Every structure is written in C-alpha cells, then in structure tokens.
Amino acid sequence: MSNATSKQSVREATKDQAWQAKAIIDEIPTGVFIDGTWGDAASGRTTTVINPATEQPIATIADGGPKDAERALKAAAAAQAEWGRTAPRERGEILRRAYELMIERADELATIMTSEMGKPLEEARGEVTYAAEFFRWFGEEAVRVRGDMTLSGDGKTRIFVSRQPVGPCVLVTPWNFPLAMGTRKIGPAIAAGCTMVFKPAHLTPLSSFALVQILQEAGLPDGVLNVVCSSDAGSVVEPWLSSGIARKVSFTGSTGVGVKLLEQAAKHVLRSSMELGGNAPFIICQDADVDAAVEGLMVAKMRNMGEACTAANRIFVHRDVHDQVAEKLVDKMQSLVVGDGLATGVQTGPLVEEKALTKVTELVQDATDKGAEVLCGGTGYDGSGFFYAPTVLDDIPASADIMREEIFGPVAPLIPYDDEDEMIALANGTPWGLMGYVYTESVDRAFRLGERIETGMVGLNTGLVSNPAAPFGGVKESGLGREGGAFGIEEFLEVKYLALPRS
Structure with missing residues (x-):
C-alpha cells in the first residue's frame, strides 16, 4: 500500500484553452430572464461566477431578489392558461428541437460547465448527452398522457378521468449537475403543459442560461420559463412558495434545505418533489x-x-x-x-x-x-x-x-x-x-x-x-417523488374526475 500523497501541482489549462472558454462564455446572457426578455436585477445588484480550478472570475451575472421573483411568477401565471391548452405534439416538438440543439452544441455547453464547476471536459460532454436525453424522453411522453373512462359499480354514472397540468411550478436546482438537473425538471414541466419559475444555483448559473437560450431558439413561448438566479436563494424562492400562485415545487439539494421548503410549501399545500441528500x-x-x-x-x-x-x-x-x-x-x-x-x-x-x-x-x-x-x-x-x-x-x-x-x-x-x-x-x-x-x-x-x-x-x-428512462428518487430523508421515466411527468399532472349520470 502507498502512503498519503505529498502536496504537488496540478495540471493547468493552456492559454488557448482558457481563451476559447472565455469566448464561449462571453456569448451567454447574464441577466434575469422574465417573460422572454433578459434584463438587470431590479436592485441592480450583481454577483460573480468563479472558476474553481483557478479561483478567477469568469462572469458577472444579475443577482436577483424579491421584486424579480414577483415579476417572474406573474409572467408564469399569465402564460399558464394558454400554454396549458397547447397541443401535446407541439410541446413535444419544442423539446425535440431543444434536444437536437443541445447535441449540436455539446462542446460549447461542456466548456461552459467545466469552467463554472470544474468537472473534466469529457465528463461534461457526457452530462450534456445525459441532460439532452431528458428533453427527448419527455418530448415523447408529452403525447402519451392518458386518461380513463369507466362506469360506477351501480352502472348509473360514467366516470371520466383526465390529467391536467398542475399549474405554475417552482424549480430549484443544485450546482453539481447544472444541465441535467435543469432538463430533468424543465422537460416534464414543458411536456405536461406547466409554466415555470426557475432558480439555478448561483455557483453554476451559466449552464442554465445557455439552456434558456436553446429553449428560446427551439420555440418555447415567452412567459413559459422564467429564470431568476440569486446569491440569496431564500429571497427568491420563499416569495414564490408563499404567493398562493405557484402550485408545485421541485427541488434538488440538501435535506436541510428541502425540509425548510416543505414547511413553506405546506402553507398552500403545494405539490412537492424533493430529491435530497444521500449516503x-x-x-x-x-x-x-x-x-x-x-x-x-x-x-x-x-x-x-x-x-x-x-x-x-x-x-x-x-x-x-x-x-x-x-x-x-x-x-x-x-x-x-x-x-x-x-x-x-x-x-x-x-x-x-x-x-x-x-x-x-x-x-x-x-x-x-x-x-x-x-x-x-x-x-x-x-x-x-x-x-x-x-x-x-x-x-x-x-x-x-x-x-x-x-x-x-x-x-x-x-x-x-x-x-x-x-x-x-x-x-x-x-x-x-x-x-x-x-x-x-x-x-x-x-x-x-x-x-x-x-x-x-x-x-x-x-x-x-x-x-432518463428510469425513475430517480429516494426514500426516508432522501426525498419525495420521482424524476425521469414514465413517473416523471406524473409529478406535473393533476388527476381530474368528471361524473356524468347515465340514463
């Protein structure tokens, strides 16, 4: 057996590799994204994104707050009715186009991810492929939302069961898989016909912003996805959960934060999906x-x-x-x-x-x-x-x-x-x-x-x-609900029962 490693230097990127990354990052918008438009935070505050390999800043982004959160949720609420009536095939085609654009831009997306959170490029490219598959999978699931029709036991009532979008959703993602955690939540929400307010991790926002660009290009209507990044997550997420407008929260992160969000969600009985810690x-x-x-x-x-x-x-x-x-x-x-x-x-x-x-x-x-x-x-x-x-x-x-x-x-x-x-x-x-x-x-x-x-x-x-084809989630304090697979879209749908007397 070997003894502990002595301290030594690590491999550094060349100037050309660093400049190529900078050129890609400089093309990414860095504001809050509300109702189809990028803009500054209402407070004018900004925060800095750091490359963890060099400890050097790579971007300055808008640092959102409560006013931005309020505008974003209002935009999502205003867009919900029309978006919820959109044909399933149309929603699926948007996701399919977004999938294709992600695969086409895999190298650029991987470079962004590596720059802001550190994983090696080869592994980052693997995440891009994995993340894109959620869009392809849920693009196919969009047209497979099923209902049911049967008779009551006494034969006097026709029972019609359908599934409808749950409504505006709050999505909160961590920094460790900045693309995949976004597509795993955004994909089923789009497929189900839900609008969204989205808070990506402030340590790794650039991957999420690049994803928003792709969804815009793929044809996602204004107001369906609204993004506010903040160094103070509570100042954005708490107003969303306490608003009475949002109808669902989907969070990936620590168990401690998940418990706090569940407590806040309980006030308005929000549907909750929690993918929390593991051991x-x-x-x-x-x-x-x-x-x-x-x-x-x-x-x-x-x-x-x-x-x-x-x-x-x-x-x-x-x-x-x-x-x-x-x-x-x-x-x-x-x-x-x-x-x-x-x-x-x-x-x-x-x-x-x-x-x-x-x-x-x-x-x-x-x-x-x-x-x-x-x-x-x-x-x-x-x-x-x-x-x-x-x-x-x-x-x-x-x-x-x-x-x-x-x-x-x-x-x-x-x-x-x-x-x-x-x-x-x-x-x-x-x-x-x-x-x-x-x-x-x-x-x-x-x-x-x-x-x-x-x-x-x-x-x-x-x-x-x-x-993407399998249900991801845990038991005990590791969470509630499942993401991915046939179960993933169910988290964004409500069951509705219509009763019709039978003569």
Whole structure:
C-alpha cells in the first residue's frame, strides 16, 4: 500500500484553452430572464461566477431578489392558461428541437460547465448527452398522457378521468449537475403543459442560461420559463412558495434545505418533489468479480469528483476480498490525472468552492484522528484551485463523521465486514435512502441485498444507475417523488374526475 500523497501541482489549462472558454462564455446572457426578455436585477445588484480550478472570475451575472421573483411568477401565471391548452405534439416538438440543439452544441455547453464547476471536459460532454436525453424522453411522453373512462359499480354514472397540468411550478436546482438537473425538471414541466419559475444555483448559473437560450431558439413561448438566479436563494424562492400562485415545487439539494421548503410549501399545500441528500452504501461481496467491482466503484465514487448525491459514500468490502479491492482501488486512484478540467487529459477536477474543500479536509482529518488509515491521498495540492487528492481510507471506525455525513468529494472509505446482517444494519443505519450498490456473482444474493437495502435505487453489478428512462428518487430523508421515466411527468399532472349520470 502507498502512503498519503505529498502536496504537488496540478495540471493547468493552456492559454488557448482558457481563451476559447472565455469566448464561449462571453456569448451567454447574464441577466434575469422574465417573460422572454433578459434584463438587470431590479436592485441592480450583481454577483460573480468563479472558476474553481483557478479561483478567477469568469462572469458577472444579475443577482436577483424579491421584486424579480414577483415579476417572474406573474409572467408564469399569465402564460399558464394558454400554454396549458397547447397541443401535446407541439410541446413535444419544442423539446425535440431543444434536444437536437443541445447535441449540436455539446462542446460549447461542456466548456461552459467545466469552467463554472470544474468537472473534466469529457465528463461534461457526457452530462450534456445525459441532460439532452431528458428533453427527448419527455418530448415523447408529452403525447402519451392518458386518461380513463369507466362506469360506477351501480352502472348509473360514467366516470371520466383526465390529467391536467398542475399549474405554475417552482424549480430549484443544485450546482453539481447544472444541465441535467435543469432538463430533468424543465422537460416534464414543458411536456405536461406547466409554466415555470426557475432558480439555478448561483455557483453554476451559466449552464442554465445557455439552456434558456436553446429553449428560446427551439420555440418555447415567452412567459413559459422564467429564470431568476440569486446569491440569496431564500429571497427568491420563499416569495414564490408563499404567493398562493405557484402550485408545485421541485427541488434538488440538501435535506436541510428541502425540509425548510416543505414547511413553506405546506402553507398552500403545494405539490412537492424533493430529491435530497444521500449516503450510498457500496457493497462488495465475497464472491464479487473484484476487477469489475473496482471499475464500478470508480464510476460510483469519482463521477463528478465525488460531488453527487448518488456517490458511493461507505464502501463495505467483505474481508475475504478486502486486500485485493484495496490494492486495486489505490492503484486506480493514484493514476488519476488531477487538474483544470479544461486541460487535455485531466480526469479529476477541483471541488466547486473553498467551503467544499474545507468540509472534505475536515472529514478526512476526523476519520484519521479516530483511527482510520490513509492508503493514498489525504491532502490538498499546492497552488490555486479547490483541489483534493483522490483518497482511499481504510478501517473506518463507526464513530467517524464520514460514516454519517455526505462526503461530496474524492474520498473512498473502506469498511471491512464479515457478517451480512451486521453490514446491512450499518448500511441502513442512516436517515438517507437514495442509492445503494451491490457487487456479487450470485443472482439470489443480488436480489436479497437489493431488497434489504433501504434506498429508492440499487445498482446491481453497475456503478452507474441514472437514466432518463428510469425513475430517480429516494426514500426516508432522501426525498419525495420521482424524476425521469414514465413517473416523471406524473409529478406535473393533476388527476381530474368528471361524473356524468347515465340514463
């Protein structure tokens, strides 16, 4: 095994790569977007977007507030009736055109994403494709909203059941997947015939603004999508939820914020979809294909530098294969090229901000103070940027904070186990229940563990589960509702029953 990584420099982008990114970013509008028009914030305030790899500003955007929020919601409310009557095929074609434009501009969108949140270009291109698929999927779902007609049990009443748009929706997205989290909410809302007010994360607004440009070009009518970004999220979102105008909120982010939004939504009984925190167990059984398990673990752990609610957070490894897994994992983690995501060959970028770097550093320090062993990494890097070395920890004590908190960083904690029941008790011993992973060659064990893990999703011999055709969501404090798949559009529809007497 290797010792902790000593501090060193990371790979930097060339001047040409930086200038190309700047030229693309300079074409993005940076205001609030209300009723089809970009403009300054009512207060005149602005905020700065930082490249986390260089800590340098890359854009100045309008910093919206309550007055902007009010105008945006009024625009959405005014557009709702007409938009809700739009033909499903027309809504689907708008989404289809937006999908095609996203694929056509994948390189530009990836460059924007990498510049504002750090993920390597190749991974950013993968997110563009994934994000675009939500538009294609829900463009097809728009024409498949179904109803029903039947008779009452006594035969005296015809029962007609239809589905209608829920109405103006509040959409709030995080910074870690700035395109995909937007399309996963905007796609079904458009398909269902709902208007929207949208607050993207202030750390990564540029991807969302580029998405708005694409939807405009695809033919989305004015007022259907209105965007207000703010460094003070509460000043925008709270007025939307308390207005009595919005009829639904869809939020992706931390459980703590989600609980506050649910409390606010309760006042007007808003339909609520919450995709919240995770603390995913990754289980490697004694009969697992070790090479395949480590490959899957690298995907589940290191996608987005570990900054994902689905990231493998606690890695339970059967003691029979523990040493093999540890050795192979350390080799792979140490081979990763760390640096500015715009630079050629980089596989792991920076964390999104200094606060994130501080949290990861503190979690690793707490674990080692309590007895965990650092097999590799365990440190930051010299120079600018919020970088943390890909890290493997072993023998994590139950008292370590890393066992209970989301890491949101490139740290893989190994927890050896002998007894399946004890391991499952630890895996389920958390208030979250979003994602779990199991690697085993036994079909029976795969299904048994998959059923015992208290999560909304389980990857069986795979480290990548997210798919636009599948329902994404969790149980316990990981959220309410599902996004994606046939279930995704249901979150934006109300069921209406019409009764007609039968003579």
